[in-house]
Amino acid sequence: MPMDKKKVKLRLENISQSYVVNNEVRDAVSNVSIDVYDNEFLVILGPGHCGKSVLLNIIGGLEKPVEGNKYIDGVKFTGSDKRIGMVFQRLALMPWKTVMGNVEFGPRLAGVDKATRRKIAQKYIDLVGLKGFEKAYPHQLSGGMKQRVGIARAYANSPEILLMDEPFGQLDAQTRIVMEEEIQRIWQQEKRTIIFVTNNIEEAVYLGDRIILLSKCPARVKQIYEINLPRPRNTMDPEFLRIRREVSENTDLAL
Amino acid sequence: MAQNTKTRSNQNNERIALIQKQRKRTQVQNTMLAASGILGFILIWQIAAVSGLVNSRYIAKPLEIVNLFIVKLTDPNPDGAVLGVNVMSSLAVSLSGFGLAVLIGVPLGLFMGWYRGFDSFMRPIFEIIRPIPPVSWIPLTIVWLGIGLKAKAIIVFFAAFVPCLINSYTGIKQTSEVLINVAKTCGASNFTIFRKVGIPSAMTLTFAGIKVAIGNAWATLVAAEMLAASSGLGYMILMGRQFGRVDLVILGIVVIGAIGLVISKLIDMLENKVLGWKKL
Numbered sequence A: 001m002p003m004d005k006k007k008v009k010l011r012l013e014n015i016s017q018s019y020v021v022n023n024e025v026r027d028a029v030s031n032v033s034i035d036v037y038d039n040e041f042l043v044i045l046g047p048g049h050c051g052k053s054v055l056l057n058i059i060g061g062l063e064k065p066v067e068g069n070k071y072i073d074g075v076k077f078t079g080s081d082k083r084i085g086m087v088f089q090r091l092a093l094m095p096w097k098t099v100m101g102n103v104e105f106g107p108r109l110a111g112v113d114k115a116t117r118r119k120i121a122q123k124y125i126d127l128v129g130l131k132g133f134e135k136a137y138p139h140q141l142s143g144g145m146k147q148r149v150g151i152a153r154a155y156a157n158s159p160e161i162l163l164m165d166e167p168f169g170q171l172d173a174q175t176r177i178v179m180e181e182e183i184q185r186i187w188q189q190e191k192r193t194i195i196f197v198t199n200n201i202e203e204a205v206y207l208g209d210r211i212i213l214l215s216k217c218p219a220r221v222k223q224i225y226e227i228n229l230p231r232p233r234n235t236m237d238p239e240f241l242r243i244r245r246e247v248s249e250n251t252d253l254a255l
Numbered sequence B: 001m002a003q004n005t006k007t008r009s010n011q012n013n014e015r016i017a018l019i020q021k022q023r024k025r026t027q028v029q030n031t032m033l034a035a036s037g038i039l040g041f042i043l044i045w046q047i048a049a050v051s052g053l054v055n056s057r058y059i060a061k062p063l064e065i066v067n068l069f070i071v072k073l074t075d076p077n078p079d080g081a082v083l084g085v086n087v088m089s090s091l092a093v094s095l096s097g098f099g100l101a102v103l104i105g106v107p108l109g110l111f112m113g114w115y116r117g118f119d120s121f122m123r124p125i126f127e128i129i130r131p132i133p134p135v136s137w138i139p140l141t142i143v144w145l146g147i148g149l150k151a152k153a154i155i156v157f158f159a160a161f162v163p164c165l166i167n168s169y170t171g172i173k174q175t176s177e178v179l180i181n182v183a184k185t186c187g188a189s190n191f192t193i194f195r196k197v198g199i200p201s202a203m204t205l206t207f208a209g210i211k212v213a214i215g216n217a218w219a220t221l222v223a224a225e226m227l228a229a230s231s232g233l234g235y236m237i238l239m240g241r242q243f244g245r246v247d248l249v250i251l252g253i254v255v256i257g258a259i260g261l262v263i264s265k266l267i268d269m270l271e272n273k274v275l276g277w278k279k280l
Helices: A052-060 A099-103 A105-109 A114-127 A143-156 A173-189 A201-207 A238-250 B002-050 B062-072 B083-114 B116-129 B134-145 B149-173 B177-185 B190-227 B233-242 B246-274
Strands: A008-021 A024-037 A041-045 A067-072 A075-077 A084-087 A161-165 A193-198 A210-214 A221-226
Touching (some): A041 A201, A052 A161, A084 B177, A099 A114, A105 A114, A105 B177, A114 A143, A143 A161, A143 A173, A221 A238, B083 B116, B190 B233
Parallel strands (some): A041 A193, A084 A161
Antiparallel strands (some): A008 A067
């Protein structure tokens, strides 16, 4: 299916962000325009500290851009929006809440009654493979399990767009591979528009329908790759390796 | 297969029993160590008193203290009140001052830590009050309120208020930015984030502050009672000194220690309830 026939879910238009550091203006994001299609798995790839997280925070409404507009389904919006959920880079669970308490947090704030929100939370706890751990506290879980809770929590808010900010960046290599397979399975079972930020090229090629490659600071769109390999992808496949090399050669080195 | 699962669950139960047994043994050991620590201390005390190592005018034997404790339960001499009345009088002062300090100090600290404008407004007043030693309020409170419960409760309040406020302030300031962002992306308002994320995050330090506060409350109470009181444990100790009754002084100290222990255990229990998730 050609991309131009797909429905645009989220549109970013000329987004720029700057900060003042030591009396100097530093541009973090410069004039970024991106169309994200409905239910696509979009990976934003870029070197460390290039403004990827800033871009994601802007989409999620945690930061206000200096310039630019955001649209969902063609309608402009500002700030945070209930249709956008977020999975965070650092393990962001509330240590005083159980797995269930963490996952049902969003629906609870939204005033969903207990029986309904329990049902929603249970559905996503099951989906991420944590059945039986509902009553465990975060410090009793491994890193991978905690990030599963983070994913379930984001899903429980029933967002249309899911932002993931290097969600596996702090996991060990093996767990990371397992979680990459898992996020793919979860997404295929419960399709959402995912915007996944990473600095790991292999992860990007493994997960993305498309990869948007950002330049080093300030972040600009450098190149867009479409990955048409069937899923689940084989990281040893010659075509996979070819794309990986191509992306790799085009990636700016981080400082 | 079924048999296999069964043996597995049997092994599992055995393992759990073993771990529980080991845990129990450590508990018993700890209790015994604690008991022998206290016994050892009393023994050294007894030896010091009996051997004449310390002049008997300055020290009483442990058994004499026990004896005096029983006598003091019914005998109001020489300070004018039986032990129970003294204890109740001290408890009334310290708990009302301490309770007020927690009720006012903790919410104030939480609000100041969360709302910047409120912080700017309150901070100068607090910073002026903070370094004043609580005991230095005594002359003023005597003039204002006499030597009754209110005067002493206010002094205790000043002593307990500061750690309550500072700790809950610092605690809520340390709320993780990521958790705040999580709540934001869930659509929470600032006040909801304050309640659902800020306050729970602050609880660990708040409880540490409350524990410091109860210690301060007791310390100041005794000082206040020594200067302005007609009953209470501090008053009893003061009278003991004036009548040259070392045993009465020591009894007062021991009772204060024991009550302090009970109160801090009660706070521990409350803490376990609120912060129980840490222990699991």
